[in-house]
Amino acid sequence: MNTNGGQALIKSLELEGVEVIFGLPGGAILPVYDPILDSPIRHVLVRHEQGAGHMAEGFAHATGRPGVAMVTSGPGATNIVTPLADAYMDSIPMVVITGQVALPSIGTDAFQECDTVGITRGVTKHNELVTRAEDIPMAIRQAFHIATTGRPGPVLVDIPKDIVDPRNPASAMNWNWPTDAEVSSSMPGYKPTSKGHPKKIKEAAVLIATARQPIIYAGGGILKARAAEALRELAELTGIPVVTTLMARGAFPDDHELCLGMPGMHGNYTAVTSIQKSDLLIALGSRFDDRVTGKVDSFAPDARIIHVDIDPAELGKVRRADVPIVGDCRLVIEEIIKALNALGGAESRMDITPWRQQVSAWQELYPLVYEQSIDGDFLKPQYVLEQLRDRSPADTIVASGVGQHQMWTSQYWKFNYPYTWVNSGGLGTMGFSIPAAIGAKVGRPDRTVWAVDGDGCFQMTAQELVTAATERIPVKIALLNNAYLGMVRQWQEMFYGERYSEVYLSPDLPDYVKWAEAMGCVALRVESPDEVGPAIDKANDINDRPVVLEFRTDASEKVFPMVSPGTSNDQIDLGPLQNGLGR
Amino acid sequence: MPPKYHVLSVLVENRAGVLARVSALFARRGYNIYSLAVAPTDDERFSRITVVVDVEQAPLEQVVKQLNKLIHVIKISELDPRDSVERELMLVTVKAPAEVRGQIIELIGVFDGRIIDVGHDELALSLDEHPERLDDLEELLRPFGIIDLQRTGRVALPKLERS
Numbered sequence: 157m158n159t160n161g162g163q164a165l166i167k168s169l170e171l172e173g174v175e176v177i178f179g180l181p182g183g184a185i186l187p188v189y190d191p192i193l194d195s196p197i198r199h200v201l202v203r204h205e206q207g208a209g210h211m212a213e214g215f216a217h218a219t220g221r222p223g224v225a226m227v228t229s230g231p232g233a234t235n236i237v238t239p240l241a242d243a244y245m246d247s248i249p250m251v252v253i254t255g256q257v258a259l260p261s262i263g264t265d266a267f268q269e270c271d272t273v274g275i276t277r278g279v280t281k282h283n284e285l286v287t288r289a290e291d292i293p294m295a296i297r298q299a300f301h302i303a304t305t306g307r308p309g310p311v312l313v314d315i316p317k318d319i320v321d322p323r324n325p326a327s328a329m330n331w332n333w334p335t336d337a338e339v340s341s342s343m344p345g346y347k348p349t350s351k352g353h354p355k356k357i358k359e360a361a362v363l364i365a366t367a368r369q370p371i372i373y374a375g376g377g378i379l380k381a382r383a384a385e386a387l388r389e390l391a392e393l394t395g396i397p398v399v400t401t402l403m404a405r406g407a408f409p410d411d412h413e414l415c416l417g418m419p420g421m422h423g424n425y426t427a428v429t430s431i432q433k434s435d436l437l438i439a440l441g442s443r444f445d446d447r448v449t450g451k452v453d454s455f456a457p458d459a460r461i462i463h464v465d466i467d468p469a470e471l472g473k474v475r476r477a478d479v480p481i482v483g484d485c486r487l488v489i490e491e492i493i494k495a496l497n498a499l500g501g502a503e504s505r506m507d508i509t510p511w512r513q514q515v516s517a518w519q520e521l522y523p524l525v526y527e528q529s530i531d532g533d534f535l536k537p538q539y540v541l542e543q544l545r546d547r548s549p550a551d552t553i554v555a556s557g558v559g560q561h562q563m564w565t566s567q568y569w570k571f572n573y574p575y576t577w578v579n580s581g582g583l584g585t586m587g588f589s590i591p592a593a594i595g596a597k598v599g600r601p602d603r604t605v606w607a608v609d610g611d612g613c614f615q616m617t618a619q620e621l622v623t624a625a626t627e628r629i630p631v632k633i634a635l636l637n638n639a640y641l642g643m644v645r646q647w648q649e650m651f652y653g654e655r656y657s658e659v660y661l662s663p664d665l666p667d668y669v670k671w672a673e674a675m676g677c678v679a680l681r682v683e684s685p686d687e688v689g690p691a692i693d694k695a696n697d698i699n700d701r702p703v704v705l706e707f708r709t710d711a712s713e714k715v716f717p718m719v720s721p722g723t724s725n726d727q728i729d730l731g732p733l734q735n736g737l738g739r
Numbered sequence: 740m741p742p743k744y745h746v747l748s749v750l751v752e753n754r755a756g757v758l759a760r761v762s763a764l765f766a767r768r769g770y771n772i773y774s775l776a777v778a779p780t781d782d783e784r785f786s787r788i789t790v791v792v793d794v795e796q797a798p799l800e801q802v803v804k805q806l807n808k809l810i811h812v813i814k815i816s817e818l819d820p821r822d823s824v825e826r827e828l829m830l831v832t833v834k835a836p837a838e839v840r841g842q843i844i845e846l847i848g849v850f851d852g853r854i855i856d857v858g859h860d861e862l863a864l865s866l867d868e869h870p871e872r873l874d875d876l877e878e879l880l881r882p883f884g885i886i887d888l889q890r891t892g893r894v895a896l897p898k899l900e901r902s
Contacts, residue, residue, distance in 0.1 A: 273756065277763055282810045285756070302810060345752065345813040469804035 157328040161289030162320035164331060165253070166191040168296035171333060174224050176200060176215065176598055178208040182228025183268055185255030187321040200598065200627055205232050207591040207620040209239020213248045214595025217578040218553055218603075220382065222249040222303045223595060229255045230268030233314075234275065238585060240310045241279035245582025246403060247380055249308035251299045258318035259287060259326070272314045281309030289319040289329040297339045306348025307467040308380055348466065352483035352491055359479045360438075360462045361495035365505040367436035367460075369514075370396045373419070373448075376403030376581070377441015377465060383486035384408065384574040387440065390489050393496060395508060397515050399427040401442055403581045406571035416515065420448040421719050422563040425522035428717070428725050430515050431456050439463045441485040444474035445582070454724035464488045524567055525733050526713070531684065534710035537561065537636050540688055541568040544606065544634055547692045551576060552604040555593035557613030558584045560642040563715045565608045576603075587616030593631045594624050604632070604696065611637040611661055611668070618671065624702040625676025632695050633672075633704045638711040639663040646714045651721075663708060672704035679704040744773060745799050746818040746825070746895055749788040752811040753779050760809050761788060764802055770794050774827075774892030785813060789894045818895045825895040828867040830855070831877070834884035835862040843883060850876050861886060 159167075165188055169177070176198040181189040192199050202208040205227045212223025227236050233254040243250045257266040273283045282302045286295045292315070299311040318324040334342070364370060378387050384407050391398050391414045398408045399419045408415050419427040431437060437459040442448070449455040452474060463470070463477035464485055471480040481488055499505070526538040541564055554569055555578040556562040562579055571577050578596050580588040593607035614635050624631050641659040648656050672679035678698055682691045682705055695703040716731025729735065751757045758777060765772055773791040780787050794802065799817075806812055818825075835843050835858075843862055847854060852866035866876055870893045877888065 274759070277760060278767060281808075343810055346810045467808070469801065469808055473801060473804075 157330055159329060159331045160320065160322040160327040161292050161315070161329060162187040162322060162327065163191045164289065164292045164329060165296065165315065165320060166195050166197070167331070168293045168333075169224065170195060170197060172296060172300045173221075177224045177226050178202055178211040178215075178595065179226035180205055180208060180228070180232065182232050182255060184229035184257055184317045185226060185232070185253070185315070187317060187327070188226065188253070188255070188315070200594075200623065200629075202591070202623050203619040204617070205235035206238055206587070207594075207617060207623060209236040209250070209252065210242070210585075210588055210591035210617070211595030211598070211620070212250050212252070213239060213243050213246075214555060214578050214592030215599040216243075216248045216250055216595075217592065218575055218596035219599035220575065221599070222251055222300060224251050224253070226253040227255070228268065229257055229272065230270045232268075233270060233272040237276060237279060238583075240276055240312065242580050242583040242585045242588065243310040244279045244281065246580065247308050247376060248310065249303040250310040251296075251303050252310060252312045254312060254314050256285065256314045256316040258324070259316045260318070262316065272312070276312050279310070280312050281307075283312040283314065285314040285316075286319065287316070289327050290332070292319070292329075293332060294334045294339070294342060297334050298343060301339055302343075302346065306346075349468070349482045350466065350484040350487055352464065352481040352488035354491070356479055356481045357488065357491045357495050360481065360492050361499055363436055363460060363462060363479060364394060364396070364438065364492070364496060365499050368506055368508060369434050369511045370394070370436040370438060370508065371430050371434040372396050372398040373401070373431065373437050373439045373442050374398055374404045374407050375401045375440065375442025376407075377485045378404055378407040379574055381441060381466070381485035381487075383441070383484075383489055386486050386489040386493070388412070390493055393493060394505065395512065396438070397430060397512065399423070399431060400571075401445070401448055402566055402579065404442070405566055405569075405577040406574045409572040410570045411572050416519070418566055420445075421450070421721070422567065422715050422717065423448075423719075424524055424567065425717055425728060425730060426515060426518040428719065428728050429518055431459075432725050433514075434459045436460050436462070439465075439477075440489065441465060443470050449474065450719045450725040451723055454726060522730065522734060525731075527733060529685065529710060534638070535682070535685060535688065535707050537564050537638070537707070537709045537713055538568055539685060540634065540636065540707045540709065541565055541608070543688045544608070544692055545569050547689060548606060548696055549604050552606055553578060553593075553596050553600060555579065555589045555596060555605065555607045557589040557607075557609045558586045559610050559612065560646065560713075560715050561608050561610045561613075561636045586613045589613060590617045590631075590633060591620045593633070594620055594629050597629050597631045607631060607633045609633055609635050610642060611635065611639060612641045614668070615661075615666070618675070621672065621675040621677055621702050621704070628700065629702070630699050631702050632698075633677075633702065635668060635704060635706045636709045637663055637668060637706050638709045638713070640711045642711065643715070645711065649714070668704065668706045672706075677702040677704045679706065681706045681708070683708045744791055744793055745796075746820065746823070746893065747790045747792065747803070748816050748818050748895060749790060749806065749812060750780070750814040751786050751788060752813065753784055753786040754811065757786070757811045758788065760811065761790070761806060764805050764809075765790075765792060768798065768802065770798075770802070774890070776892040776894045789892065791893060816897070818897060822898050823895045824898055825869055825893050826867055827870045827873055827893040828865065828891045829873045829877070830863065830865050830887075830889045831880060831885060832856075832861055832863045832887040833880050834860060834886060836860045839883055843880070846876070846879055852876065
């Protein structure tokens with residue numbers, strides 16, 4: 157016996173290349189925190205375990221490497237359930253280590269005990285309760301392998317205290333680091349497919365070559381597969397316009413002439429309509445989410461579907477694909493490009509110029525619009541975001557919470573680089589942005605990182621700004637304070653006859669500037685349009701501590717365009733400024 | 740059995756928690772598991788779960804795909820009753836006073852079942868047969884008064900090729 161479970165756990169994380177752990181210690185995980193003192197791994201001490209989980213997600217979003225969080229048993233574990241569910245929905249590679257009460261105490265209602273693997277079973281790609289110290293290295297190797305291969309996702313490893321506590325004989329073990337071959341043979345049921353079927357790839361190429369009105373519907377899978385370059389090559393080879401879903405913003409540059417931006421419930425007119433009118437939808441790493449399809453029966457009714465996804469369960473889940481391809485997006489796109497070239501040059505493909513002209517005409521006719529506020533009125537959130545975008549470095553990483561501010565950020569930011577957009581798409585987790593931005597900044601200290609937040613979101617996770625201030629992680633927060641749970645307010649205004657139920661939050665209770673200052677941030681309140689630019693410039697110049705800019709924004713401003721829930725994408729509402737333009 | 744029942748044969752790793760992972764995928768969608776049988780295969784590392792569920796075809800395909808994503812699931816096959824051999828075991832205790840005891844003994848004989856325990860006024864019977872035959876026997880025994888009845892849930896294997 158040459159080591160113990162606790163040391164073996166930390167050593168395993170080191171060997172997996174972990175640079176940073178986001179976490180918070182407690183009784184059951186205490187023995188693992190002792191060897192952290194002697195490890196080169198950086199530990200970021202969070203103020204709430206939910207923060208640790210979202211930081212790990214933000215780190216993974218920005219770097220592509222798995223984020224790691226470590227918390228204790230019971231409440232530590234339950235507090236990280238939301239980030240696990242979030243990471244599961246958005247396919248974020250993450251490994252969460254939870255402490256557990258000692259094996260003999262499991263099931264006895266011991267102090268800080270909960271059934272962690274039971275609770276997290278439905279929100280993890282995999283989870284495992286480790287029962288022997290000597291199994292720890294293999295459990296960690298499996299966790300990282302599962303989290304990062306196939307469709308990425310969160311994996312939880314639950315570690316009882318006795319097998320990591322050097323004072324307990326159950327922790328004694330001989331070190332053994334499993335080989336790659338041992339890891340794969342230990343999981344006979346786990347064999348993700350990465351290479352697309354050659355016959356299907358040929359079929360896809362033929363459909364692409366013969367389509368008159370094709371659209372590439374790019375999803376988050378492009379980013380997971382590191383396929384942004386391949387996507388660009390495919391788009392430029394074929395001239396097919398690309399829509400980028402909420403999870404794919406940045407996967408294809410917004411300033412590219414073929415980029416149509418975001419489709420869906422709050423997508424722009426051209427992105428939504430070009431999907432609707434397409435005769436071929438090339439879905440690459442996207443999953444026909446209800447926020448994209450609207451009413452499924454009337455979604456892209458005339459389109460044939462090529463659907464590429466690494467997860468076989470996505471194919472045919474919502475819409476039957478004419479050509480379903482299971483595989484890694486990058487590999488499959490590269491094969492499709494080869495197959496297209498094998499068919500011949502541009503002359504072998506249908507001329508899609510008329511379609512491109514139609515799409516451009518829509519873009520000119522229906523740009524995103526908002527009305528600038530007059531002096532003395534509240535700020536328009538869109539104006540704040542445009543200023544933030546134009547005054548920050550082009551490769552700035554932007555995180556957002558969930559709600560109106562998230563949609564405006566996705567609409568108005570120009571995402572020209574992959575891995576610059578960090579948001580909670582599937583689960584829609586309010587409070588995501590601050591901890592996620594911190595995690596992103598830890599992963600990419602060279603980049604400017606802005607979190608765009610709402611006042612409702614801010615109050616859910618603001619305590620992590622204490623973490624940022626203490627750890628010298630200089631993130632910047634643009635808080636759009638409209639004193640409301642804005643998206644819910646918008647729905648109540650539009651669909652509940654302006655009956656506002658429990659959505660008012662007050663603009664000045666709490667006093668966000670004082671609160672941010674108390675947490676060690678520089679804080680400024682911005683109330684008039686001419687203050688917006690200078691405040692942003694000042695924030696961008698501060699690099700030794702977090703900054704919070706509180707913008708007082710107009711509560712009556714709504715997110716448009718909007719496809720009302722349960723309706724067809726054909727019924728897109730452009731908002732008061734454009735309705736009646738005559739489509 | 741109504742046709743919307745489906746029989747899945749799921750080969751899994753023989754380890755803690757696997758059954759919970761499998762059954763949770765049905766439970767979260769509100770699908771009832773009609774019967775379930777689990778035991779190790781000839782290779783101790785693996786178990787076979789035979790699960791009968793009450794699900795329409797389309798959602799079943801999605802559940803099967805989700806089951807396939809479980810790390811501890813090796814292989815899933817749906818067994819069409821027309822192409823598989825099925826067996827189930829039933830133990831039943833039935834009221835058997837002297838005046839009807841002969842009839843019950845005759846009945847279990849017709850079904851090729853066995854008497855496994857004898858009481859003063861009761862008989863315990865066992866029958867391993869096709870599940871529908873168990874249904875028939877259960878039906879015929881009911882008028883005598885069933886005291887206890889336990890079925891194992893069906894197990895199934897694909898029919899062998901004969902060409």
